[in-house]
Amino acid sequence: MTGVAASDGPDASARPNGTPRRRGRPPRTESAGTRDRILAAAREEFSERGYEKTSVRGIAKSAGVDSALVHHYFGTKEQVFEAAVEVAFAPALKARDTVLDGPLDEVGERMTRMILGLWENPVTRAPLLAIVRSAVNNETAAGVFRRLIASQLLRRIAGQLDLPDAELRAELAAAQLVGIAMIRYVIKVEPLASADPEEIVRRVAPVVQGHLTRP
Amino acid sequence: MTGVAASDGPDASARPNGTPRRRGRPPRTESAGTRDRILAAAREEFSERGYEKTSVRGIAKSAGVDSALVHHYFGTKEQVFEAAVEVAFAPALKARDTVLDGPLDEVGERMTRMILGLWENPVTRAPLLAIVRSAVNNETAAGVFRRLIASQLLRRIAGQLDLPDAELRAELAAAQLVGIAMIRYVIKVEPLASADPEEIVRRVAPVVQGHLTRP
Known part of the structure; x- marks a missing residue:
């Protein structure tokens, strides 16, 4: 699961959230942006609710992405x-x-x-x-x-x-x-x-x- | 709601948990015993689960009494x-x-x-x-x-x-x-x-x- 955000291999264009890739912006940067947004949402959710009451689904919702993308970047x-x-x-x-x-x-x-x-x-x-x-x-x-x-x-x-x-x-x-x-x-x-x-x-x-x- | 446990008035025999009163033991002592048992259960539940995840029902169950009795002695x-x-x-x-x-x-x-x-x-x-x-x-x-x-x-x-x-x-x-x-x-x-x-x-x-x- 790891390393996908930094991949430039043949699968780099298979974008997990299905958005079209913008011109002139390498996938590494955009993936890092999504990853950071998920992390920021995770910090917010864990901070407000604590570990036990926070869910991957809640983090995904707060970051405006699908839960699968959270699992994709981070795992459990x-x-x-x-x-x-x-x-x-x-x-x-x-x-x-x-x-x-x-x-x-x-x-x-x-x-x-x-x-x-x-x-x-x-x-x-x-x-x-x-x-x-x-x-x-x-x-x-x-x-x-x-x-x-x-x-x-x-x-x-x-x-x-x-x-x-x-x-x-x-x-x-x-x-x-x-x-x-x-x-x-x-x-x-x-x-x-x-x-x-x-x-x-x-x-x-x-x-x-x-x-x-x-x- | 308060003071019932210590009451010796005409309603003292209306026992909330329906158990028969034992001879030679004043209601004050037995009520205090039940109250203490609920308090001990409450300490245990709050300690294990924290405030938010503890319920009056869980405390009652752990003390072996009805939820109504917890409300009766303590309120919310x-x-x-x-x-x-x-x-x-x-x-x-x-x-x-x-x-x-x-x-x-x-x-x-x-x-x-x-x-x-x-x-x-x-x-x-x-x-x-x-x-x-x-x-x-x-x-x-x-x-x-x-x-x-x-x-x-x-x-x-x-x-x-x-x-x-x-x-x-x-x-x-x-x-x-x-x-x-x-x-x-x-x-x-x-x-x-x-x-x-x-x-x-x-x-x-x-x-x-x-x-x-x-x-």
């Missing part, structure tokens, strides 16, 4: 979810490298700014909400969360610390930020829900730094 | 949820007074032990899971969470601090503990999921204390 619902989460998570993984790059005595502030930045931006907030909502309710989604957040984010940060308890440190630091996200963006408890992000960084970055590097 | 599904959460939250409110009672320079450790204690105990963990699962997915449940946790727990702790930013401090402290609960008990990311609770207290109590009282 779980695979659409993984793809949506991975796209949503791309800015975090990019930002992760920024977190890893600077001096170690400012890693707490960089990690705090990265996480708050992802939640403050509506484009990345929606899929994060989707991940959180889905992960607390569904074991499949929790597995995706564990794999992406734990392995790709926390373990990489822990690797930079070069301490025997680095993973526990990274998780306690992450816990502070996950809890803030829960109270501020998910449950929306005041006054934290309306607090100035810079005020939060000022109060929280030293805590995150302490978890990561304090002896 | 939202009211059953509130009652279940309040019962689940009773140990927290009792523990809250312990948190408030001791010296202020140990409030961080007391708060940390209280929250970890509630999550370590399977009896209180199930309803906490129910609250978290429901609150992230449903605005009604989030409202119950805000009212109970924010108003009854955090604001009371904040009141003891006697600082202008006490509520924000209490929420940032709570955020550290909420995040640990999410990572350890809900998503179950290792190594935090299997860490010794005393090790967590040792690392986290100073952070909670810092949020609450550091200048």
Whole structure:
């Protein structure tokens, strides 16, 4: 099933949604456009309904395509979810490298700014909400969360610390930020829900730094 | 609808589930037993399914009573949820007074032990899971969470601090503990999921204390 979007082989003209190919636009670009539209719809649906209540059919309807096309590009619902989460998570993984790059005595502030930045931006907030909502309710989604957040984010940060308890440190630091996200963006408890992000960084970055590097 | 369970008036013998009254046992005790059984079933159902997917009918079935009896004692599904959460939250409110009672320079450790204690105990963990699962997915449940946790727990702790930013401090402290609960008990990311609770207290109590009282 994979690779069809990028195919230039003899079947490239057998367009799954039956629309006529426009002139001067290669199939790769148009397929990528459709794929992106499905992914955007998937992010929206998973965000609003959570993993369990989202259906491939609902995603297809929201993207204005046939369900078969969703299956064609992504496979099962779980695979659409993984793809949506991975796209949503791309800015975090990019930002992760920024977190890893600077001096170690400012890693707490960089990690705090990265996480708050992802939640403050509506484009990345929606899929994060989707991940959180889905992960607390569904074991499949929790597995995706564990794999992406734990392995790709926390373990990489822990690797930079070069301490025997680095993973526990990274998780306690992450816990502070996950809890803030829960109270501020998910449950929306005041006054934290309306607090100035810079005020939060000022109060929280030293805590995150302490978890990561304090002896 | 309220007060029937405690009634000793002329209608006290009109038993809603039609079972014969046993000798030597006042109706108040037996009604309380049925009410408690329904509440326990409600906690279980809300915990397993979350607010949205739980039905009064499912609670009634699990408690071995008729749906009408659930409505009779509690009213709507939202009211059953509130009652279940309040019962689940009773140990927290009792523990809250312990948190408030001791010296202020140990409030961080007391708060940390209280929250970890509630999550370590399977009896209180199930309803906490129910609250978290429901609150992230449903605005009604989030409202119950805000009212109970924010108003009854955090604001009371904040009141003891006697600082202008006490509520924000209490929420940032709570955020550290909420995040640990999410990572350890809900998503179950290792190594935090299997860490010794005393090790967590040792690392986290100073952070909670810092949020609450550091200048």
